[in-house]
Amino acid sequence: MTLQAFLNYWCSLDWKHQLRHLAQYLLIALLLVLVVPFGMFPEQPLVRLSYWFSVLSIFGMAMMPMTARIIRSTGAFDDFSRWSGIIGCVLFATIPMTFVVHAIEHWGWSLAAARMGNGQLPPSVSRDVAGMMQLFSQLTAINLFAIGVNSFFIIALDGLPTESKKKQLAGIRFLSRLPDHLGADLLYLQMEDHYLRATTASGTGLILIRFRDALNELSDYEGMQVHRSWWVARNAVTRLNKQGRKIELLMKDGSIIPVSAAYRKEVEDQLLGA
Known part of the structure; x- marks a missing residue:
């Protein structure tokens, strides 16, 4: 154990x-x-x-x-x-x-x-x-x-x-930080100064934690960083939109999240490869 x-x-x-x-x-x-x-x-x-x-x-x-x-x-x-x-x-x-x-x-x-x-x-x-x-x-x-x-x-x-x-315990340390009313079905994270806005299937809320620390706690969770200030859960992505060199992700809740050039190849490999 x-x-x-x-x-x-x-x-x-x-x-x-x-x-x-x-x-x-x-x-x-x-x-x-x-x-x-x-x-x-x-x-x-x-x-x-x-x-x-x-x-x-x-x-x-x-x-x-x-x-x-x-x-x-x-x-x-x-x-x-x-x-x-x-x-x-x-x-x-x-x-x-x-x-x-x-x-x-x-x-x-x-x-x-x-x-x-x-x-x-x-x-x-x-x-x-x-x-x-x-x-x-x-x-x-x-x-x-x-x-x-x-x-x-x-x-x-x-x-x-x-x-x-x-698999059920993946990311459990970060998920335990979420308020009870948000549940544990994590969709994506957005950095806001010293806070993170966590969005789940049940809603959204702010958590006092550095983006870097959150990524470490989610290292075993099925997700990826797609931008300097965005992280997404893989199973929350419904579509990848490409417009020339620009890539955006359509999420389960209808949100559109940008993919920066630095993460473009990794996102394409993980999503299009899958």
Whole structure:
């Protein structure tokens, strides 16, 4: 599984995958009840089960998808190798998770104290900086284990990406920048100063990204640059009009896009050759 495939998976979880993950988190939580890691709640297995299942569910259902979207959209880990990128994602997601778990511990102890009285409970958890670092390291170990289990099941049940899956994921990083109402049926791009006007089958909108960076993100997408400030999707071109040395492209939505002399030969080779 590549880093990009890992990010794409966590960015596109549907309810079936979420249910499967919940079942995996329950199994992991049951294992942690038996192992009693870090000496947590040694005499209270039900509390241990509830604690670890809650921690794993919040991490897998909220923190990892949110982190994957941030990393994919910003390209922060583009230069990372597969394993360093995946570990980096887990570490990045565990940072806010540490504060969430600390809040859960404090809130849970306060609620239990109100019902049972302080005398029946262990001392409340009070964490200084060192304590928060310890909690972070503990959660990192558990989260890495959980992600390893998730990845094993992903590969075992879904298999490695096929050619059809790879085709569906082409240009996914750029497409993820598009507002939801535009969909993902990309027709063409036009440069407007520091923005790009992206036109899809559902409409048009401005995106803050350099044209050069957009082309890099669409390198595996079936399209081509046809002008200094225009890019088109190949399947969105309905006709190529030639008037002497001048070439224009007629698009699905009726727009006419110019082809500059610098890109004339490439356009003719790709469109007329096809």
